[in-house]
Amino acid sequence: MPGRNFATTAVAIAVVVVAALASASAGADDDEQGHLRREADRIVRLPGQPDDGVDFPMYSGYVTVDEGAGRALFYWLQEAAAEAQPAPLVLWLNGGPGCSSVAYGASEELGAFRIRPDGATLFLNAYRWNRAANILFLDSPAGVGFSYTNTTSDLYDSGDRRTAHDSYKFLARWFERFPQYKYRDFYIAGESYAGHYVPQLSQIVYRKNKGVEKPIMNLKGFMVGNAVTDDYHDQVGTFESWWNHGLISDATYRLLDASCVHDSGEHPSPRCNAAYDKATAEQGDIDPYSIYTPTCNQTSTSSSSSTPRRMRLKGRYPWMRGSSYDPCTERHSTVYYNRPEVQRALHANVTAGAGGAMNYTWATCSDTINNNWGDSPKSVLHIYKELIAAGLRIWVFSGDTDAVVPLTATRYSIDALNLPTVVSWYPWYDAKEQQKQQQEVGGWSQVYEGLTLVTVRGAGHEVPLHRPRQALILFRHFLRGKPMPPKNGTVV
Amino acid sequence: MPGRNFATTAVAIAVVVVAALASASAGADDDEQGHLRREADRIVRLPGQPDDGVDFPMYSGYVTVDEGAGRALFYWLQEAAAEAQPAPLVLWLNGGPGCSSVAYGASEELGAFRIRPDGATLFLNAYRWNRAANILFLDSPAGVGFSYTNTTSDLYDSGDRRTAHDSYKFLARWFERFPQYKYRDFYIAGESYAGHYVPQLSQIVYRKNKGVEKPIMNLKGFMVGNAVTDDYHDQVGTFESWWNHGLISDATYRLLDASCVHDSGEHPSPRCNAAYDKATAEQGDIDPYSIYTPTCNQTSTSSSSSTPRRMRLKGRYPWMRGSSYDPCTERHSTVYYNRPEVQRALHANVTAGAGGAMNYTWATCSDTINNNWGDSPKSVLHIYKELIAAGLRIWVFSGDTDAVVPLTATRYSIDALNLPTVVSWYPWYDAKEQQKQQQEVGGWSQVYEGLTLVTVRGAGHEVPLHRPRQALILFRHFLRGKPMPPKNGTVV
Numbered sequence: 016m017p018g019r020n021f022a023t024t025a026v027a028i029a030v031v032v033v034a035a036l037a038s039a040s041a042g043a044d045d046d047e048q049g050h051l052r053r054e055a056d057r058i059v060r061l062p063g064q065p066d067d068g069v070d071f072p073m074y075s076g077y078v079t080v081d082e083g084a085g086r087a088l089f090y091w092l093q094e095a096a097a098e099a100q101p102a103p104l105v106l107w108l109n110g111g112p113g114c115s116s117v118a119y120g121a122s123e124e125l126g127a128f129r130i131r132p133d134g135a136t137l138f139l140n141a142y143r144w145n146r147a148a149n150i151l152f153l154d155s156p157a158g159v160g161f162s163y164t165n166t167t168s169d170l171y172d173s174g175d176r177r178t179a180h181d182s183y184k185f186l187a188r189w190f191e192r193f194p195q196y197k198y199r200d201f202y203i204a205g206e207s208y209a210g211h212y213v214p215q216l217s218q219i220v221y222r223k224n225k226g227v228e229k230p231i232m233n234l235k236g237f238m239v240g241n242a243v244t245d246d247y248h249d250q251v252g253t254f255e256s257w258w259n260h261g262l263i264s265d266a267t268y269r270l271l272d273a274s275c276v277h278d279s280g281e282h283p284s285p286r287c288n289a290a291y292d293k294a295t296a297e298q299g300d301i302d303p304y305s306i307y308t309p310t311c312n313q314t315s316t317s318s319s320s321s322t323p324r325r326m327r328l329k330g331r332y333p334w335m336r337g338s339s340y341d342p343c344t345e346r347h348s349t350v351y352y353n354r355p356e357v358q359r360a361l362h363a364n365v366t367a368g369a370g371g372a373m374n375y376t377w378a379t380c381s382d383t384i385n386n387n388w389g390d391s392p393k394s395v396l397h398i399y400k401e402l403i404a405a406g407l408r409i410w411v412f413s414g415d416t417d418a419v420v421p422l423t424a425t426r427y428s429i430d431a432l433n434l435p436t437v438v439s440w441y442p443w444y445d446a447k448e449q450q451k452q453q454q455e456v457g458g459w460s461q462v463y464e465g466l467t468l469v470t471v472r473g474a475g476h477e478v479p480l481h482r483p484r485q486a487l488i489l490f491r492h493f494l495r496g497k498p499m500p501p502k503n504g505t506v507v
Numbered sequence: 508m509p510g511r512n513f514a515t516t517a518v519a520i521a522v523v524v525v526a527a528l529a530s531a532s533a534g535a536d537d538d539e540q541g542h543l544r545r546e547a548d549r550i551v552r553l554p555g556q557p558d559d560g561v562d563f564p565m566y567s568g569y570v571t572v573d574e575g576a577g578r579a580l581f582y583w584l585q586e587a588a589a590e591a592q593p594a595p596l597v598l599w600l601n602g603g604p605g606c607s608s609v610a611y612g613a614s615e616e617l618g619a620f621r622i623r624p625d626g627a628t629l630f631l632n633a634y635r636w637n638r639a640a641n642i643l644f645l646d647s648p649a650g651v652g653f654s655y656t657n658t659t660s661d662l663y664d665s666g667d668r669r670t671a672h673d674s675y676k677f678l679a680r681w682f683e684r685f686p687q688y689k690y691r692d693f694y695i696a697g698e699s700y701a702g703h704y705v706p707q708l709s710q711i712v713y714r715k716n717k718g719v720e721k722p723i724m725n726l727k728g729f730m731v732g733n734a735v736t737d738d739y740h741d742q743v744g745t746f747e748s749w750w751n752h753g754l755i756s757d758a759t760y761r762l763l764d765a766s767c768v769h770d771s772g773e774h775p776s777p778r779c780n781a782a783y784d785k786a787t788a789e790q791g792d793i794d795p796y797s798i799y800t801p802t803c804n805q806t807s808t809s810s811s812s813s814t815p816r817r818m819r820l821k822g823r824y825p826w827m828r829g830s831s832y833d834p835c836t837e838r839h840s841t842v843y844y845n846r847p848e849v850q851r852a853l854h855a856n857v858t859a860g861a862g863g864a865m866n867y868t869w870a871t872c873s874d875t876i877n878n879n880w881g882d883s884p885k886s887v888l889h890i891y892k893e894l895i896a897a898g899l900r901i902w903v904f905s906g907d908t909d910a911v912v913p914l915t916a917t918r919y920s921i922d923a924l925n926l927p928t929v930v931s932w933y934p935w936y937d938a939k940e941q942q943k944q945q946q947e948v949g950g951w952s953q954v955y956e957g958l959t960l961v962t963v964r965g966a967g968h969e970v971p972l973h974r975p976r977q978a979l980i981l982f983r984h985f986l987r988g989k990p991m992p993p994k995n996g997t998v999v
Contacts, residue, residue, distance in 0.1 A: 255751060256751055258915075258918075259747060259748055259751035259752070259914070259915050260751070260907065260914075261905075261907045261914045261918070261950070261951050261962045261964075262951070263932065264931050264932030264953065265918075265922065265932070266931065266932075267932070297931075297932055297933065297934065297951075298934065299933075299934025299936075299948045299951075299994070300934070300936075300946070300947075300948055300994070301934070301948045301964070306964075307799065307908065307964065307965040309947060310947070413753075415752065415753045416799065422751075422752075422753045423750075423751050426750075426753075426757075430757065439756050439758065439789075440755065440756030440757075440758075440759070440789055441789065441791075442789065442790065442791025442792070442793070444791075444792075454792065455792075455801060455802070456791045456792055456793045458753070459753050459754070459789075459791075461756065470753045472753075472793070472798075472799065473799040502791070502792070
C-alpha cells in the first residue's frame, strides 16, 4: 500500500521558499516550475568542503518516479566548471544490486570530493571526472542510498526491469528540471552490477528515441567497468582468474566449474553456493575487490557486521575493501552522510524526524535490496548487439586486480560477441605532461568494431579509486571516442 | 688454453700476510691452512656500512674449483649473530643463467645490506635472512659476478652440468676452509633459473653422501622460488598466466601455445622465439618481474643497454625491474661493486690492475654466459622425485605478481609430480607481533607429501625484495619444517 510521500511534499515546501530568492535569475525559455525546483536543489555549500577550488555548481535532490507507490530517486549533479562548458552530461551508476552511487562513485571514485577519516571534512579529488563532463550520480533503485519508497514491498521485489524503467522516468523528469541539458551529448556509465543497469537503461533510451529527429536525451554511448555482463562467460572467466591468481585450490576450481557455470550469477543453486563458500574460505581475509592491497583493519565494522563476509556473484558487496588510498572509505562516508547538516545541505532525507520514508540510517549498500533481488537476465550481450548495430559508442573497462568481476570474466564475455578486431591488444601509456619520457603502461586495450575494451593495470574493482589518474585519462578518451594512447601518444 | 690464475696467487700472498696477524686465534682442531685462508677472507669493514647493528661476522673470497682451467668461484658468507648460533647453513643461488648472487640475493633480496642510490653507502635490511641462518652467497658459474675463469672458452660453453659440478667442488673445499660448518644442518636455496641449479646440486650432494654415516655436507633440504622447473608445464602455465593477467592478446596466447610448449625453455625454436617477440611487444614497457610496480625510469641503463629488452625463457634477465622498494637497485649495485675499495674489502677481483682474469667491469648479469648457455634439461622433476623419496625437505615458493616464472607455471609443474595432498590450499597469515588482530594474508600454501608449496601475495620474481617481511617468515618456517601459519597461527 503506497504511503504518503513526505519527501516530495517537503521538497515542494522548500521550493516555495527558495523560489522567492531565486526567481530573479530564471531564464526566459525556462519552464518556471523546473527552474524553481532546480534552484531548490542547488547545493550552497557542503559541510566540511574545502574553501578553495570548488569552482563548479552542484545540485542534488529527489525526482519522484512513481507517485502512487511513493518512489523517489536521489541524484547529485556535479557540473563541470564554467570554462569547460559546454561539456557532455554523464550519468553514473553503481551496482550491488543495492549500492549507492553517492557512497561509491561520488565519494571514493570519480566524484569531486573525498571524505577524510574524520567523517566530517572533504578534500578535492584532483582527478574528478567533472573536469571533463557534467556528472550526474543516481542512487538506484528506490531503497538504495538516499532514494526511497513509501511502499515497503518495493524493497522486496526490486529487479532489473523496474530499476531500468524507474531510471528512465527519473531521466525524463530530470531533463525537465534541467532543460539546459536537453539535446546535450549524453552518456551513461557505471560499474559492477551496473553492467546490467547501464546497457538496459541505454536500450530504453535508444528505443524511445527511435524515430525522434532531435531527441531530448541525446544518448551517444555507454561505458561500463568490471561489469557483470554474461553469467556463463563471466563465471568461467572468474573461476579461471581465481585459480591463476592463486586464490583457490585445484579441487575448488574443478568444483566451481562443475557446479556453477550454467547457473544464474544472481540466483545460484545451493550446490553452486556451496562451491562459492569453499572458494571464499580458501581465499581468506583478502579484499576481493583489490587482491593486492591491505584490507581496512580487522576491527572495522565490516568484520563485526551481521553481513557474512562472502564473495559470490549474488552479493558483490563492495564494502569489504582493502595504501596510497584509504581502505576504510565506506566508514567515513557512513559517518558523513548520516550527519543531519550534510543531509540538509544535500536536500536528502528531507522528512527525517517527521516519521518519513527514510527513518533508517543511511548505508552504503542495502542488504534488503541485495538479498531480495528479483529478475536478472543471465546476459545483456543481446543489448550490446542491438546498441552496437545502432552505432552507439560502447566502451568496457576492467581494473585487472579485481577478483569480483575479474578481467578474464570480461575478456570471455566480450569475446562471446565475436566482434571483428580493428586494433589488436596493445599497451596504452600514461605519458605525464612535460615528462613524456616517463611513460608508464596504464593498461591494455583492444578496439573491436563497435566496442573498445580497456584494462587499467593494478586497479581493483573500483578503478577510479585505485588508479584515479589513469581513470580520468580513460574517461577523456571515451568522451572523445579516441583509442587509448599508444607509446609516445599524445598527452591528455 | 688455461691461463695463469693470478687471483689464486694473489690470495695466497694475502694469506701469508694475514696469517701472521691471525695465527694467535687458530683453533686447536682446525686445519692450519684452512684457518689462515678463512681469516684472510674475513671482511673487516665494508665501505659505507652502517656504524651500528653489524653484529655478525662476514667472510668473502675465492675458492678455486679447477686449477687447470683457472676457474675460481666467489662466495660471501654472512653469518648469524653469535646469540643465534648454532644456526643452520644455507647456500643461496641466483639464476639467469649468468646472474650474480651478490648482485641480487645479497644486495636487494635476503642479504644483510641494501645499497643506497648513492652507490656508496649501505643500510641494514631489517629482514635479512642471517637473522635465522648463516647465509652463503655464491656467484656461479665462473664468469658470473666476481667468479672468473682463466679459460675464455669456459664462458662460451657453460651449462647446467659443469655449474653443478663446480659448485659441488666449491662446497667441498669451502667446508675445509670453514670446518665449523661441517656436519651442520645445511640447506640449498635459490630462485629463477636456480630452479635448475638447486635441485641439481642437491642431487650431487645427496648422492655423494649416500652410505656415509656422518656426512660433512649435512644436506637437509632445499627451497626454490619462482623456479624454472619443467619446461612443458612452465610454459603452458606462463602463457595462461599472461593471458589471465591481460598482458597478451587472444591471438598471441594461441600462437604461443601452438609454437612453444614442446620446445626447450632455454633453447626455443625460431618459431617459438617469434611468438615470444610478439608477446613481449604486446606486454609493453612493464617490469615483467613485477607486473604492478613502476619500472626504473626510462632513462636508465636498461633501455640504453645493448641488450634487447626481451622477456623470454632463454634470458630471464632480472635487470629490467620496476614503490616502497627502489626499482633501480641494479644501478646502485653496479656502482658499488665496481668501487676498488669495495672490491678490496671483499677480497674480490684481487688481480685487478695486474692484467688478471677479471679485467672487465663487474656486472649484475653476464650476457656472454646467458647467450651461450649449453646443456639445460627440459625438466628437473625427476630430481624432485629422487630427493622426495630420500626424505629431503623440499619447499617451493612463488611471488604471485611475477610474469617471468609465474605462479601458474609453478602450479602446473608441481601438479605434474602427482603428489598426495596433506594440507589443502589455504591462506597463510602474517600476524604482526603484539598485534595479532592485524593479520594479513601473506599468501597461500599447500602441503604435499614430500613438498610444500607457498605463494607470497603481491610479490614479484624476487620475493624478498618485494615482500621482505613475508619472505623472512617463509624462510623461518622452512628452516623449522613447519607449515605456514594459518589464521590466528603462532607469531614468528
